Amino acid sequence: MAKKYLITRSQKSLPTRLLTRLLQQQTDFINLTExxxxxxxxxxxxxxxxxxxxxxxxxxxxxxxxxxxxxxxxxxxxxxxxxxxxxxxxxxxxxxxxxxxxxxxxxxxxxxxxxxxxxxxxxxxxxxxxxxxxxxxxxxxxxxxxxxxxNSVTYLQALRLAHLLQVQDYDKILVTSNSAFERIIDIDPKLSADFVSMSYKSAHLIQSKGFNAIAPKQGQQRLEAAVKLLLTDS
Known part of the structure; x- marks a missing residue:
């Protein structure tokens, strides 16, 4: 069964080379950093x-x-x-x-x-x-x-996030900010998905809440490395 992914950024904010790989998978995008x-x-x-x-x-x-x-x-x-x-x-x-x-x-x-x-x-x-x-x-x-x-999230974005978490069973979620992670678990505190974050500090915060999280190594281009971690099992 194909894995499902969620990324807390808009499609247009991602470089073409990364977007091409993500669109080959079952990936949803939602901008939670307005x-x-x-x-x-x-x-x-x-x-x-x-x-x-x-x-x-x-x-x-x-x-x-x-x-x-x-x-x-x-x-x-x-x-x-x-x-x-x-x-x-x-x-x-x-x-x-x-x-x-x-x-x-x-x-x-x-x-x-x-x-x-x-x-x-x-x-x-x-x-x-x-x-x-x-x-x-x-x-x-x-x-x-x-x-x-x-930083703010519109009412429509919040509604769409709630809908996605309700109808999709994500395997991994790439959170591009700590506030995006907190908005997700506020809606579904028992989420089973693993998280990919942009830094060790963010991964530690997520782990402290009881969730699995990984982050790119220091010195790497963070967004590209995080997307690679997201797709590791693909």
Whole structure:
């Protein structure tokens, strides 16, 4: 019997090479990461503009700040967690971009704790759920954090998720955020599916709730590696 999979991202957000493999299987897609920028006050915008380094772990955070530097000749240095984000930042006109060794917040934080950045004003740009799932230790005097976007799911998305979990018996579910996992188990706390997550930290959270979970090794391209784990038994 063919295995059934669920992925908490939209089809259009996946690279063609991954989507082709997934569509050869019985795979459902649902976007449970609906992001929206927050309206920032003048003081918050000034905080962004005056930073020496802007640290971001999300491509959406980059989208949120782009308008503030659209007509600016001088742009801050960015610090990001992946080469994909680095390329997006450079395409957006940010020439100086630091990239962490692995696609993890902890790796980026370790890099920015280096002595050479001790006198730099570093501002972490985060989402409204970041502190809940990926707490950041702001013990460095030169570090600050600012929430620039929020995560929400529409009523129709919630209804569709409930319907999918009711009518499908999934073998594996690839969750691309901790909030997506929690939304799933809120609907079906006795779910029998195994989970694939995007990081060890997320896998540990899922395991702590009593579910089986695996994650890509550090240093791999996370999304591609997670899809390969999802399809391992295919």
């Amino acid at each position: 992001l929206a920028p927050l309206h920032l006050q003048r003081k918050q915008i000034q905080l962004i503009k005056s930073a020496d380094i802007l640290a971001l772990t999300s491509g959406f955070a980059l989208q949120c700040i782009q308008p503030f530097f659209q007509n600016s000749a001088k742009k801050p240095q960015l610090a990001v967690i992946s080469t994909r984000l680095q390329l997006l930042a450079q395409k957006a006109g940010f020439d100086s971009v630091l990239t962490s060794r692995s696609e993890q917040q902890d790796s980026l934080a370790t890099m920015l704790r280096a002595r050479m950045y001790a006198r730099k004003r570093i501002l972490w740009l985060r989402g409204d759920l970041s502190d809940r799932y990926n707490p950041l230790n702001l013990n460095a005097k030169n570090w600050q954090a600012l929430v620039v976007y929020k």
